[in-house]
Amino acid sequence: MVAQILFLVITLAASVLFAVNLRKIIRNIRLGKPADRKDQPQKRLMTMIRVAFGQSKMVVRPIPAFLHFFVYIGFVIINIEVLEIMIDGIFGTHRIFHGLGGLYNFLIGSFEILALTVWVSCAIFLIRRNVLKLKRFRGVEMTRWPKSDANYILFTEILLMSAFLLMNAADAKLQVLGSGHYIVAGSFPVSQYLMNMLPSTENALVIIERGCWWFHIIGILAFLNYLPYSKHFHILFAFPNTYFSNLEPKGAFTNMESVTNEVKAMLDPSFIPAETTPGKFGAKDATDLSWVNLMNAYTCTECGRCTSVCPANITGKLLSPRKIMMDTRDRITEIGKNIDKNGAEHQDGKSLLDDYITREEIWACTSCNACVEACPVNIDPLQIITELRRFAVMEESQAPSSINAMMGNIENNQAPWKYSPADRFNWAEEK
């Protein structure tokens, strides 16, 4: 009974804490500007099923795709086991689903095999990060915290899987001994090999079994509460992020409606624009970006596929699309914290542009869309870069001088170079 109450209290506390932190993140995302992403629900659903559930964009790199698939499937399916743990925990039962008989044995057997594959995959991931030190996991933005974050996640998953397997091994051994309520249920294709390692006294086995059971469930709840502070949030946000991702061709940039109104009024003095609140052009700070950009930032798991295909980054420029996403997330989180502490009107005098992302970075982009294409969860760093450029050009007139010259040429000669419009058709006269 004490165990049941303790279980309930821990589960409830963990759920409430998670809900509070999740709401904070959603509040932060809502600090962004509106963007209409509610059209074509069917197409959106299919995109989410294909890209998030089906992991279609992971296959480009087969080795991590293969390993990630195991961890992903393991995560999703082992949740069925968590459901049993929850019910057992609340009602003080043991292996409540054992009535499923053959199916139960099959399920537990599959969980064990999955747990092993998750364990091995995470171990390989750790080796790739810390021993092989793959280039994709390095870079200026991969400072101490992002590196530790990744290692904590992998290490925790290994611990959770170990506890699960060890729990089953102790349970199986208790079943053989015919101990108390340890009914004969489940099959143990992996943990049977761990049985010999364990002591043979009933008491010790019960302690191990219970210890692992508690460790497993508390570990999962703790992990859940770690998510809002971690890059690992993608396991939840990958789904809405792909659902709300851009369905237009990647080459299409948005047309700014606020500008359309002004241009129309300029070309046609009789044009009366609809009432709109005059805002900033482009983005200086994270709150000037759209909620989709901010959701992108929270979804980013810092895998670095974007940066590894970025032509600017490859050739040694400062720009790294992954850094753009991490900076955006860090800045909007900082703004959120300011609001919590000092109220909604608080200004800290900092901004995304300059305090986080430098001009050198945004002007190095070729808008080639390689980063957008490479992202396994449809994050769009290019849109953020474009918004920052828009601010720099339209609000501050702070473009590189050669860009200003190009724009001057378009204004005066209707071409980006200094040629006379009268000469535009000369090409037809030459051989």
Add this chain to the structure above:
Amino acid sequence: MEFKVPTMAELMAAGEEPEILFWVGCAGSYDERAQKITRDICKILHHVGIKYAVLGTEESCTGDPAKRAGNEFLFQMQAMTNIEVLNAYNIKKIVTGCPHCFNTIKNEYPGLGGTYEVIHHTQLIQDLINEGKLKAEGGESFKGKKITYHDPCYLGRGNGIYEAPRKALEVLDAQLVEMKRCKSNGLCCGAGGAQMFKEPEKGKKDINVERVEEALETAPEFIAAGCPFCMTMLSDGVKLKDKEQEVKVLDIAEITARANGL
């Protein structure tokens, strides 16, 4: 040129409408190297007997480089002026000689009142091949020659057009070799996003050099391009690598024109 390139103004005066408008673009109009491509596109149009026209001096920058640089005002000014001209001529279908013009007119003009059927010249060539109107005969033979194709970002990733340019090369019976980074994984030439008009930020290498090195790894006789900016970047890269004698950078339109003796 051996034939006269018809302008919209002339057609209108004669009370005629073209089947398709050829949007030349600024590079195609002024850049010496790109002008050759422009003339070859006209030769192809002339050769197959499509009724076409150009805007001539009435054409103006689409606003693409301004938009990518963040100057939405200038872009929309250009766009709306162009749309006014295009709509006044009752234009229905446009072929462009540049993926940037193609992307801008196709994707960004409709929201501002300019909706047209827009294709890139490699798509036109593919259509003509499919319809049997264009073959590879009567000109230079590319049979068995090694060609590698560089995907322009605004044609490939930007708009998902990977097959049309390859189809135009397949008909040559040449040996098509893909670079390691091709199609959706293609590496930019370095000119997009208004980079064409500025010096690159400091780094350890120029992007076009990185790309040309990759192209040269396939040991090609020709590097095929489909964009005037890529053409500049790739040609500069080949020159820098001192490979001008062995490797020629040609636009798909130039290759098609040569293969047909145009």
